[in-house]
Amino acid sequence: MLNKLSLQIKLTLLTGCIIILVTTCLTGISIGNFGYSFSIAPIPALSVTPVGGKDINGSLNEKAPSHDGRMAALEKAKQDFAARSIIWMMLIMIIGIGMVYFILGKALKPMTTLNTMIKGINEHNLSTKIIISSKDEVGSLAESFNIMLDRLNRSFENQKQFAANAAHELKTPLATIKAGIQVLKMDEAPSVNDYKENIDITEQSTERLIKVVDDLLNLNSTKNEHFAGEIALQEVIEDILNELSIFIDERNIAVSFENCEHTFIGNKSLIHRALYNLIENAVKYNGSGGRIQINSEMIETVILIHISDTGMGIADDELPNIFEPFYRVDKSRSREIAGSGLGLAIVKSIVEKHKGQVRVRSEQGVGTTFSLQFSSNDSDLG
Incomplete structure (x- = not known):
């Protein structure tokens, strides 16, 4: 039942319970103190002149109150005080709860506005901005x-x-x-x-x-791969160059690699695919008679692999998009150069599966360098 109530009503009920508890306690304490004060207060001495007799002035005292009459008057005053206290308590409760409800409504108005605006957002207007003036x-x-x-x-x-x-x-x-x-x-x-x-x-x-x-x-493969294999980098690169040797010779490209004797932990077939895609791109987008240089370095438990070419290069405004599926830098040559447009997207996916990073530096007319960073510690792969 409470789950169907608004937040404003829930907070009002909670605060109202606190107000009722506090006011009830205070009223009970005040009534109790009032009765206690009268119970221990000395009763004024009564006139010793009997009713119908004469007082010290010699006049008849026919209306002198008795002790029971004074006690009855005190009891009535006590009851009147208790009644007035209860009435004031009820008024304070009602006014307090009403004020809490009103103040909470004001305080929660930005939340109501936010809720209304969120309900109006769908897949067609995701660019809509929610503007709330409050800074809370x-x-x-x-x-x-x-x-x-x-x-x-x-x-x-x-x-x-x-x-x-x-x-x-x-x-x-x-x-x-x-x-x-x-x-x-x-x-x-x-x-x-x-x-x-x-x-x-x-x-x-x-x-x-x-x-x-x-x-x-x-x-888009989500299957669990085995990442605990030891990968000899130089062996992987040599296999890739053998596979691409025909295309490398056709374009008369000089390939050199050095400092690639390092080993690290990962999935060998996936790393082979990532490096193959990068080296294949370095061949396809390189000029005839160009160069490709591959080297690596080990910094503590991190291995860095650099693949550089002397190809056409990539414009700065296109660099952030090259890892997007089907994105092609040189659209005029997209049909002349074979490929699905998914090569770099696959590279990024493989590197991220190894909890690594891929970076690129390029200058048009000079060449491009891709840098892959992997951990050589299998514990980092989780």
Whole structure:
């Protein structure tokens, strides 16, 4: 029952109980003290002149009060005092509780305003700001709620952008496959070469679809990975360079690595994937005849891995967005350079799973350096 009452009524009832208790106690104490004072007070001496006799002045004393009469008068006064005290107590209770309810209403008005404004916010107006003029706890709560709304708004926008980009990446190869089929259907007598060409295009588009789907699954994977394996950094880098050797030779890129003899704790397959994505990007976005330099350093229990290239570089205003899924720096070359646009997002996800950090420094026309930071202590991975 109490759960259905408003906060103002709950506080009023609580304060009212305190007021009733205090006023009742004070009234009881005052009535008790009044009676006690009269009970111990000496009764004034009565005239010894009998009723109907003469007083010291020689006149008749026909109305001299008796001892019982005086006691009755005192008892009546006591009862009157108690009655008036109880009446005043009831008035003080009623006025006090009414004042508490009124004051609480004023004090809780910002809370009511905040509640009304929050009810009016939905997914379509998350950018709305809640403005509360008070500087107390309610104002602080409104400010914190505005910060939460900003985060939610960014999250919703990122989800919308992600969905749009994912749909675009999936739609492009599907549209290519459909176009090839339509061309074949329009040709009344397609040749074997036409079929072979269409099959090749379909295969390439299918592989691209599979890569996008696989990357999406890896990006959003929540399964528990084993992070207690020992990783030899140089061995991982050598394996990656062997895998990319054909592309490195095609672009005539010089690759060097040094100080990579360190070992650290983590999931070897995930670390391999993260480093592969970064080195592959360093090859794809590098100029012909460019250079790639890989090195690492150990600082106490922290290992830093640096991958630098002499590629096209990234503009400063685009750096904060490069780890977003499907974000492409050079959109004019996004179709010329193979990839799903999820490589760096996967790198960030893997690094965060290892409770590490990834940083990037870049200068357009000079090159880019990615730095990964991991702990060499398995206890840090929890």
